[in-house]
Amino acid sequence: MTSRLALKNISKRYPAVVANDGVDLTVQPGEIHAVLGENGAGKSTLMKIIYGVTAPDSGQVFWDGQEIHVSSPAAARQLGIGMVFQHFSLFDTLTVTENIALGLPQGTRLDELERRIADTANEYGLDLEPSRHVHTLSVGECQRVEIVRALLGRPRLLILDEPTSVLTPQAVGKLFDTLRQLASEGCSILYISHKLDEIRALCHTCTVMRGGKVTGVCKPGEQTEASLSRLMIGAEPPVVTHRPAPPREKLLSVHQLSLGKAHPFATELSNISFDVHAGEILGIAGVSGNGQQELLAVLSGEDTRADPNAVWFDGQAVGRRSAAWRRARGMAFVPEERLGRGAVPELSLAQNILLSHQDNSTIRRGFIRKGEISRLAGEIIERFGVKAAGPQAQAGSLSGGNLQKYIIGREVTRRPKALLVAQPTWGVDVGAAAQIRSELLALRDAGCALLIISEELDELFQVSDRLIVIAKGRVSPAIKTAEADLDLIGQWMSGLWAGSAATESAHV
Numbered sequence: 001m002t003s004r005l006a007l008k009n010i011s012k013r014y015p016a017v018v019a020n021d022g023v024d025l026t027v028q029p030g031e032i033h034a035v036l037g038e039n040g041a042g043k044s045t046l047m048k049i050i051y052g053v054t055a056p057d058s059g060q061v062f063w064d065g066q067e068i069h070v071s072s073p074a075a076a077r078q079l080g081i082g083m084v085f086q087h088f089s090l091f092d093t094l095t096v097t098e099n100i101a102l103g104l105p106q107g108t109r110l111d112e113l114e115r116r117i118a119d120t121a122n123e124y125g126l127d128l129e130p131s132r133h134v135h136t137l138s139v140g141e142c143q144r145v146e147i148v149r150a151l152l153g154r155p156r157l158l159i160l161d162e163p164t165s166v167l168t169p170q171a172v173g174k175l176f177d178t179l180r181q182l183a184s185e186g187c188s189i190l191y192i193s194h195k196l197d198e199i200r201a202l203c204h205t206c207t208v209m210r211g212g213k214v215t216g217v218c219k220p221g222e223q224t225e226a227s228l229s230r231l232m233i234g235a236e237p238p239v240v241t242h243r244p245a246p247p248r249e250k251l252l253s254v255h256q257l258s259l260g261k262a263h264p265f266a267t268e269l270s271n272i273s274f275d276v277h278a279g280e281i282l283g284i285a286g287v288s289g290n291g292q293q294e295l296l297a298v299l300s301g302e303d304t305r306a307d308p309n310a311v312w313f314d315g316q317a318v319g320r321r322s323a324a325w326r327r328a329r330g331m332a333f334v335p336e337e338r339l340g341r342g343a344v345p346e347l348s349l350a351q352n353i354l355l356s357h358q359d360n361s362t363i364r365r366g367f368i369r370k371g372e373i374s375r376l377a378g379e380i381i382e383r384f385g386v387k388a389a390g391p392q393a394q395a396g397s398l399s400g401g402n403l404q405k406y407i408i409g410r411e412v413t414r415r416p417k418a419l420l421v422a423q424p425t426w427g428v429d430v431g432a433a434a435q436i437r438s439e440l441l442a443l444r445d446a447g448c449a450l451l452i453i454s455e456e457l458d459e460l461f462q463v464s465d466r467l468i469v470i471a472k473g474r475v476s477p478a479i480k481t482a483e484a485d486l487d488l489i490g491q492w493m494s495g496l497w498a499g500s501a502a503t504e505s506a507h508v
């Protein structure tokens with residue numbers, strides 16, 4: 001059988017690193033093929049080469065047995081290659097149909113397109129209303145728009161980059177049904193994920209990469225999670241141990257917080273109350289878009305519209321205090337968006353230290369102590385195993401997972417009194433995820449109050465002492481993690497908990 005796609009000896013070098021080093025990859029028609037590898041292994045670079053975003057330095061690409069040169073994403077789509085990126089590119093104020101029309105030739109009739117979208121969505125069991133505005137859609141629905149957009153081009157190869165990181169377990173099941181149907185019709189699928197259980201459940205073949213090279217090709221169904229992990233990182237992920245600790249004093253409290261929308265697409269917060277104690281991790285579960293961002297903005301001081309008494313930190317009412325004021329008193333914050341908010345992409349890793357470490361050790365008499373910030377950056381790179389050229393590397397040149405490790409490292413090394421983290425291990429490989437969770441637990445044991453917002457329930461169950469759920473801008477009562485189970489939390493995620501005023505279901 002002629003393979004659909006064959007890469008031979010592909011190499012791509014960046015100034016500081018060989019991202020792809022003589023990579024071979026073969027994908028058959030109708031095959032669901034996983035690409036697995038630790039952070040910085042070169043997976044995204046390889047996908048960008050296939051999709052025409054990046055040109056390889058050397059090597060050959062064969063499509064249906066013919067050698068090709070993919071010069072741009074448009075050329076890739078012409079060949080029948082579709083890609084769904086991790087970050088969506090949709091305009092909130094336009095409808096689904098209008099968004100999809102943007103990528104099509106001018107003069108495309110919207111009514112015809114709307115029909116085609118509805119037909120394609122139906123054909124693959126993707127629930128979608130073409131006339132809805134994107135700002136009214138949940139994250140899962142936005143992803144369906146991106147998938148339908150790719151499917152309209154009738155792709156013969158579909159590339160998906162970590163597609164499940166933002167989905168509920170139910171939405172993951174639906175996505176898998178769609179992908180299996182596509183594969184049964186002959187479409188090949190390249191599937192990038194760090195989730196070993198998903199790869200085992202879905203994929204026929206798996207190519208494993210490490211340090212830019214292919215280290216193995218296997219059938220994931222015949223592997224265990226431990227053996228896949230060994231292929232990928234050379235070891236099984238370290239075990240994260242969570243020891244119960246006695247309750248201590250309240251460090252961070254939210255008291256009857258209600259807040260209107262800061263912009264039309266925001267979620268209103270309604271009567272939120274909870275406490276986080278020193279030496280405790282409080283996990284907040286929920287599907288994104290249910291008020292997590294708004295709550296974090298209030299807690300971190302980015303949004304100071306709240307009643308002063310709605311937020312208490314270390315014995316003071318801080319609702320109106322700025323982010324800088326809170327940071328100076330020991331609050332730390334890791335936002336969900338790494339580039340742009342967690343780090344400035346154009347600045348070096350050393351310069352990015354200054355986003356949160358602003359004290360005598362880094363700035364003296366108005367001057368930046370360059371040696372000190374470089375030393376600190378070097379220490380974080382070393383301790384967290386960040387793959388980077390060094391403290392002077394631009395933040396934007398790091399792979400997604402490596403930048404995440406760096407940002408977490410930067411905040412953990414401040415030894416904060418309270419740490420607010422959104423999606424701590426998003427896009428991070430299994431080894432690094434275990435390391436990050438252990439560091440967060442060590443911080444807890446040292447007396448820090450941690451608030452962790454995550455869509456990964458397994459993660460929350462692993463590290464949290466207590467859990468609450470956020471749905472439609474309201475929070476559930478807190479429950480001890482030891483007394484909670486997945487079914488209950490899943491039910492709460494729909495906005496249904498005893499005494500909840502929610503009559504509509506949450507954004508799932």
Ligand SMILES: Nc1ncnc2c1ncn2[C@@H]1O[C@H](COP(=O)(O)OP(=O)(O)OP(=O)(O)O)[C@@H](O)[C@H]1O
Nearest residue numbers: 014019039040041042043044045397398399400401
């Ligand atoms: N534009 C760039 N400039 C410089 N270096 C880059 C660039 N893009 C990628 N790299 C480097 O190439 C290597 C491979 O990165 P890539 O993003 O392909 O890894 P990945 O396997 O997708 O990682 P992750 O799982 O963290 O997303 C990394 O060391 C990264 O720093």
